[in-house]
Amino acid sequence: MQDINDWNEPYSYQTNPLRDFITSENTEKVIQKLRSQIDWSSGNYQPLILSIAQVGDIIPDTRTFLSFNPLVQSVVLIADMIINTGKNKQINIAKLTLDNAPTLEYQIELFRWLYHSENENPKPDCFSSEERKELGEYLGNKVFSEIENIDITSEKPDLVSRIFWILSEYADKNRLNGYVKLLVSSDPATVYRILNDYVPTFTSLTNGTTGKEGFDEATYKSLSKIIDISILFESIEQSHPDLIVNLNEYPTLKSRDEDRELIIPQQFIWLYRKDFSRNIFYTILELDNFNRPYIKNVEKFRI
Known part of the structure; x- marks a missing residue:
């Protein structure tokens, strides 16, 4: 000492x-x-x-x-x-x-x-x-x-969410979005790496092992506060149009590791579309309320 x-x-x-x-x-x-x-x-x-x-x-x-x-x-x-x-x-x-x-x-x-x-x-x-x-x-x-000159999602994938939080909260969110756009345009697999890092890691109380589950709505909301998530959706739309399918229900993982690179983006797409539809509905509702002073039985149209 x-x-x-x-x-x-x-x-x-x-x-x-x-x-x-x-x-x-x-x-x-x-x-x-x-x-x-x-x-x-x-x-x-x-x-x-x-x-x-x-x-x-x-x-x-x-x-x-x-x-x-x-x-x-x-x-x-x-x-x-x-x-x-x-x-x-x-x-x-x-x-x-x-x-x-x-x-x-x-x-x-x-x-x-x-x-x-x-x-x-x-x-x-x-x-x-x-x-x-x-x-x-x-x-x-x-x-x-x-x-700025490296792909942090590839070199330090476990740091992505922490780095994005710092940059979005305290530095320049627009610059961060520009960085994300550059990454996904260079390597579409970046989208999965970003989504997967935002999925919380759990620790088993019985044996101490760690693992990840799926990309749920809470994770979606957390990520949407940090970056412009339309960047990720548009990247999937362009590079993996086969994933942009009409899903009747939220996709689930059969096991924690099986088909993650397929299911995690599909979970994101499902949540993105749900959020997009909700936003469109409320935008229409606001416009309708602006044009009409009174509307009956609005509640039955809510998602």
Whole structure:
């Protein structure tokens, strides 16, 4: 711990004291030991914050249902140190930490766990909504610069929903839609990768295994808030017209893995058409109400 406290600017990775002894196997014990040795009255946590952030690519994201994984433990520790730093230094240290984190996954996970005023029971001296927006924009610009020349759905398929959330919520939603259009025009299989990442992952309570089920209405609504979903529908329409068939009912998976690349897009199409029909109905209804001051028995026409 003393070696880390004595570590000085420019905080080079080559001289990072954690680099020599932290491994993917001992990460959890190391993080716990570091937390136990912190002097929470010092107010000077920058060397430790940056030393942990720089080895973020070593820290495993072994997600479990009942406990925090080492990656989350590490970003929570960083978040605890940042909030205990002087208020006037928090934004700069948070940005510096994002700059030192080596992977998109670690950057986004850190941002998610930073304490802010919209948390339930927010902590004193947490980031205000304006400060969180500033950090989100800062991270969003970093993310765009890193992904604009690659297909993130192919290279980091498990990060798609998290990256899209950052870009849509804090950066530039129109630019994100442009990026999605470029991806699907280059590789129609991108549509499935996007849809599949938005399907929630579940963990079995009996054996701890993880898996995915189908693309349901809640998932559809979540995705539709992030990107223009007509981009995905039009891509399927152009590249896989055989999937655009009249379905009498919502398609179901016979098993969690069987025919996913066929059924998941069909589930999306079914939900898209249902949503489209509903929107057309209410648009017509609004126009009718505008032209006629009174309409009887409207309820029987509702979907």
